Amino acid sequence: MPKLVDHDKRKIQIAEATWKVIVEDGLEQATVRKIAKTAGLSVGALRHYFSTQSELLLFSMELVSERVKQRAEGKNFEGSPMEMVTEAICELLPVDEERRIEMEVWFVFSAKTLVDAKLEALSETVYSEMHQGLRNVIELLYSLDLLKENLDLDVEIDRLHALVDGMALHHLLHPATFMYEKMIRTLTYHIETLCKGSL
Amino acid sequence: MPKLVDHDKRKIQIAEATWKVIVEDGLEQATVRKIAKTAGLSVGALRHYFSTQSELLLFSMELVSERVKQRAEGKNFEGSPMEMVTEAICELLPVDEERRIEMEVWFVFSAKTLVDAKLEALSETVYSEMHQGLRNVIELLYSLDLLKENLDLDVEIDRLHALVDGMALHHLLHPATFMYEKMIRTLTYHIETLCKGSL
Numbered sequence: 001m002p003k004l005v006d007h008d009k010r011k012i013q014i015a016e017a018t019w020k021v022i023v024e025d026g027l028e029q030a031t032v033r034k035i036a037k038t039a040g041l042s043v044g045a046l047r048h049y050f051s052t053q054s055e056l057l058l059f060s061m062e063l064v065s066e067r068v069k070q071r072a073e074g075k076n077f078e079g080s081p082m083e084m085v086t087e088a089i090c091e092l093l094p095v096d097e098e099r100r101i102e103m104e105v106w107f108v109f110s111a112k113t114l115v116d117a118k119l120e121a122l123s124e125t126v127y128s129e130m131h132q133g134l135r136n137v138i139e140l141l142y143s144l145d146l147l148k149e150n151l152d153l154d155v156e157i158d159r160l161h162a163l164v165d166g167m168a169l170h171h172l173l174h175p176a177t178f179m180y181e182k183m184i185r186t187l188t189y190h191i192e193t194l195c196k197g198s199l
Numbered sequence: 200m201p202k203l204v205d206h207d208k209r210k211i212q213i214a215e216a217t218w219k220v221i222v223e224d225g226l227e228q229a230t231v232r233k234i235a236k237t238a239g240l241s242v243g244a245l246r247h248y249f250s251t252q253s254e255l256l257l258f259s260m261e262l263v264s265e266r267v268k269q270r271a272e273g274k275n276f277e278g279s280p281m282e283m284v285t286e287a288i289c290e291l292l293p294v295d296e297e298r299r300i301e302m303e304v305w306f307v308f309s310a311k312t313l314v315d316a317k318l319e320a321l322s323e324t325v326y327s328e329m330h331q332g333l334r335n336v337i338e339l340l341y342s343l344d345l346l347k348e349n350l351d352l353d354v355e356i357d358r359l360h361a362l363v364d365g366m367a368l369h370h371l372l373h374p375a376t377f378m379y380e381k382m383i384r385t386l387t388y389h390i391e392t393l394c395k396g397s398l
Contacts, residue, residue, distance in 0.1 A: 028227035055253040104313055110372055111310035114303055115225035127373050155388045158381055162357065166365025173309055174326050182357055189354045193392065 008076050014039050018060040019105045022103050026106050052106065054118060061109050061119075064102045066125045069091065072133065081144050082195070086188055087139050089160075092130060093168050093183060134160050137196075140150070146195050156194065163190060203212075210248050216302045217259040226307050231255070253317060262310050263301045264325045267291065271332065280343050281394070284336050285387055291329060291363050292382060293370050302367050309381050333359050335392075345394045355393065362389060369389060 017039035021030045032053050035047040049071060050056035073093050077084040094100040106126075113119040135157045141147050170178040192198045207308045212366035216238035231252050235245040271290050276283040293299040305325075312318040334356045342348050366385060369377040391397045 024314065026311065048380065105375070106311045110368075111307045111386075112225065113372060114307065115223065123372060124376070127369075128362060128375065152388065155385055157364065158385045159389060162365030162369055162385065163362045164365065165368055166361030169309075169364055169368065170326075170361055171309070172363065173312060173322060177326065178357065180362075186354055186357045186361065189351065 007049070009128070010062065014041070014046060014049055014056065015060040015063045018056060019064075019101055022060075022105050022108050023101055026165070027112055030057070033175065038167055045083065056108075058119070058122060061122055064106050065111075065129065067102060067121075081141065081146060082188075082191060085191060086184075087140060088137055089134070089164060089187060089191075090184075093166050093187070094171050095180065095184075100172065104172055107169065107172060117136070130164075131161055134164065141191075148198075150195060151194065162189075190197070203219075208246070211262065212258040212265050213240070213248055214254065214262045217255060218263075218300055221259075221307050222300055224325075226311055229256070239281055256308075257318070257321060258354075260321055262327065263308075264321075266288065266301060268305070268328070274275060280340065280345060280386075281390060284340060284351050284390055287336055288333070288359075288363060288386060288390075289333070292367050292386070294379065294383075299371065303371055306371060330356065333363065340390075341395065347395055347397075348394060350393065359389070362386075 001194075014035065018030055018035050018165055021034050021038050024090065025034075030053075032046060033043055036043045039046065046056075068091060068198065071086065075087075075091075079087070091099070094103045109119070110123060113123040138147075138153055138157050138160065142153065147153075164187075167183050169176070171180065172185045213234065217229055217234050220233050220237055220378065221373065230251075231245060231249075232242055234255065235376055238245065245255075247257065267290060274286075274290075276286055278286075280360075290298070292300045301398065309322060312322040335357050337346075337359065338390045346352075363386075365375070366382050370379065370382045
């Protein structure tokens with residue numbers, strides 16, 4: 001069904017144009033007109049794929065979450081458990097341009113969910129998915145008998161999740177102060193403190 | 200100088216109306232017209248206090264940071280070092296309605312700094328001030344000889360800062376999932392892990 005493939009491809013192209021507008025000009029500038037122009041389409045052609053701006057925004061945000069999941073699933077993690085875990089968590093951090101754009105878009109979108117109840121369900125779903133991903137990380141370390149005794153695993157998952165999002169935010173907002181190196185150093189330090197034989 | 204006091208009071212009243220509009224309708228709705236209406240002023244009267252929208256937004260954001268500082272400075276911390284430290288850090292978390300509004304405004308503003316270079320300087324200043332505040336917390340624990348040996352204090356400050364902002368964000372965005380109790384539990388747990396005789 002080449003037509004269907006083209007249809008999906010075009011939707012993704014439009015979603016990526018939406019990201020570009022959000023990152024460069026902010027969410028309030030992400031009008032159908034501007035997104036169509038950035039995607040090299042007429043407004044009418046864009047409306048063929050998305051009949052409302054809400055629908056377009058929602059699809060664009062779902063694509064961010066989809067990309068993160070695809071990358072995590074398609075990955076062959078290698079190395080020591082510690083390296084694997086660090087690499088997996090880096091999927092949730094703005095470690096390169098691609099992820100930086102995704103997270104910036106996600107951050108702007110999250111701010112919007114505070115005042116737009118329609119967006120809450122997606123925001124909640126993604127939060128749960130990230131939480132589950134980080135639960136998997138902690139449970140992997142536990143199953144390999146690497147974690148210190150007496151850790152409260154539920155609190156550890158909440159703590160890791162807040163730390164990861166806080167670091168992502170700080171690196172996005174203050175890249176010259178909370179630099180890439182600091183972000184990675186803080187992450188590896190944190191993982192080490194959870195493991196036996198460390199601090 | 201009663202007139203000057205009135206002038207300042209009125210500016211604060213307008214800034215608080217700005218917060219209200221941002222929290223209820225989002226930053227893109229925070230037009231001079233809407234803020235004037237919320238503050239019960241004419242647009243002309245508002246222009247007497249702030250000649251541009253940027254000036255008004257900047258003042259409103261500075262007021263958030265000012266309030267946090269005032270509260271921290273005006274406080275008589277009591278109890279054990281652990282209680283004092285927890286209480287001090289709670290000034291940076293959305294633990295009640297007043298702080299929730301301030302942080303929501305700050306979060307929306309931070310998303311805006313990504314696309315508006317004019318706002319970056321203030322965002323950077325507040326980041327440094329918060330960082331310094333958390334440095335004071337870690338150094339207090341260190342000076343009281345409560346911290347575990349071998350901690351890397353610089354990394355601990357970065358880690359605490361990211362954790363605090365991540366928790367604030369999660370509680371603002373997902374109050375029913377990452378509840379108040381979880382936020383406080385995660386914070387006290389984290390402080391305990393830094394201290395001797397714990398995990």
